[in-house]
Amino acid sequence: MIARNDAYEIVIASLKEVFAQVGETPPASISDDTVLVGADAVLDSLGVVQLIVEVEQRVEAAHSISVTLANDKAMSARNSPFRTVGVLADHVVATAQEAAS
Amino acid sequence: MSASEKPVMIVTGARKGIGRYLVEHYLAKGYLVEGCSRGKADISDSSYKHHEVDVADEKGVRGMVADITKRHGRIDAVLNNAAIASMNHVLLTPAKSANRMLEVNVTGTMLVCRDAAKVMIRRKYGRIVNFTTIVAPIALAGEAVYAASKSAVVTFTRILAFELGQWGITCNSFGATPIMTDMIKGVPQDKIDAVVNNLAIKRLGTHQDCANVCDFFISPSSDNITGQVIYLGGVT
Numbered sequence A: 001m002i003a004r005n006d007a008y009e010i011v012i013a014s015l016k017e018v019f020a021q022v023g024e025t026p027p028a029s030i031s032d033d034t035v036l037v038g039a040d041a042v043l044d045s046l047g048v049v050q051l052i053v054e055v056e057q058r059v060e061a062a063h064s065i066s067v068t069l070a071n072d073k074a075m076s077a078r079n080s081p082f083r084t085v086g087v088l089a090d091h092v093v094a095t096a097q098e099a100a101s
Numbered sequence B: 001m002s003a004s005e006k007p008v009m010i011v012t013g014a015r016k017g018i019g020r021y022l023v024e025h026y027l028a029k030g031y032l033v034e035g036c037s038r039g040k041a042d043i044s045d046s047s048y049k050h051h052e053v054d055v056a057d058e059k060g061v062r063g064m065v066a067d068i069t070k071r072h073g074r075i076d077a078v079l080n081n082a083a084i085a086s087m088n089h090v091l092l093t094p095a096k097s098a099n100r101m102l103e104v105n106v107t108g109t110m111l112v113c114r115d116a117a118k119v120m121i122r123r124k125y126g127r128i129v130n131f132t133t134i135v136a137p138i139a140l141a142g143e144a145v146y147a148a149s150k151s152a153v154v155t156f157t158r159i160l161a162f163e164l165g166q167w168g169i170t171c172n173s174f175g176a177t178p179i180m181t182d183m184i185k186g187v188p189q190d191k192i193d194a195v196v197n198n199l200a201i202k203r204l205g206t207h208q209d210c211a212n213v214c215d216f217f218i219s220p221s222s223d224n225i226t227g228q229v230i231y232l233g234g235v236t
Helices: A005-019 A046-062 A072-076 A084-099 B015-028 B058-072 B095-123 B143-167 B189-197 B207-218
Strands: B008-012 B031-039 B048-052 B079-080 B128-135 B169-176 B230-232
Touching: A005 A046, A005 A084, A046 A084, A046 B095, A072 B031, B008 B058, B008 B095, B008 B169, B015 B031, B015 B189, B031 B058, B031 B095, B048 B058, B048 B079, B048 B128, B079 B095, B079 B207, B095 B128, B095 B143, B128 B143, B143 B169, B169 B207, B207 B230
Parallel strands: B008 B031, B008 B079, B031 B048, B079 B128, B128 B169, B169 B230
Antiparallel strands: none
């Protein structure tokens, strides 16, 4: 199990890491509502790929839970589980729970 | 954890044949080798670990890569050698047999590449070699589905090269000529002779031939060699 707040912190840290990797400055304010996919997104599509991989690795390193965030359920969902920081954090919690069960 | 000092390699289909030879070849070169196959392997070396994993099993591959990452903190090279073949006229090929070939040869290759690449991008370095076959370019009758699955591997690898190139990961394909392994033991000798006689170099392939191409592809100096396919014996 991963607490929602831990998942949120992982997403934030991962997002900052992705910006660092490409040598760009992250947005001044990042919150649950920060958009990751689609119009107004703070990342391009490749950035989202990097973010997902980074989050998976941080989840594994910090919680010893091996997760695949881009799973069948996520990719066929009507609303993308990667669309905002908050939604992604929720998806991390749910996926980790499924992986642990 | 800090990363191992020695380079780490995954070899799929490591239990026997070409995979087994490559395991021993790269152990001798100082690699930490992580092999997998559906069954147990009798390879005994402190630098080798065997994983009983079917490459078509997503959860199994994920678990194997997680275990390797936990112990070594890095993956430098992947040799996707695991494959199944079924020589059969297409009119006599059951869907189950076709699906299984696609599952192991295409999906299995993709899964190992995907999960290993996620680890490789941390160090912005990686070498992936996916095994194909000459029976695709020579259009060998009796191997339609197997050849189709290996053509898919070549196309997958070419595109993978573009998707992963930005992280210093090269992806290439290697197609061997017939080599005396269990995979072709059921193929009639006259069929093998006919294939060999149409090659520029008229002999069976050897395990050493395979190691030679892999050595080239995984060399750190081959950082500008990607999206390529090398066939043995003059096949193009």
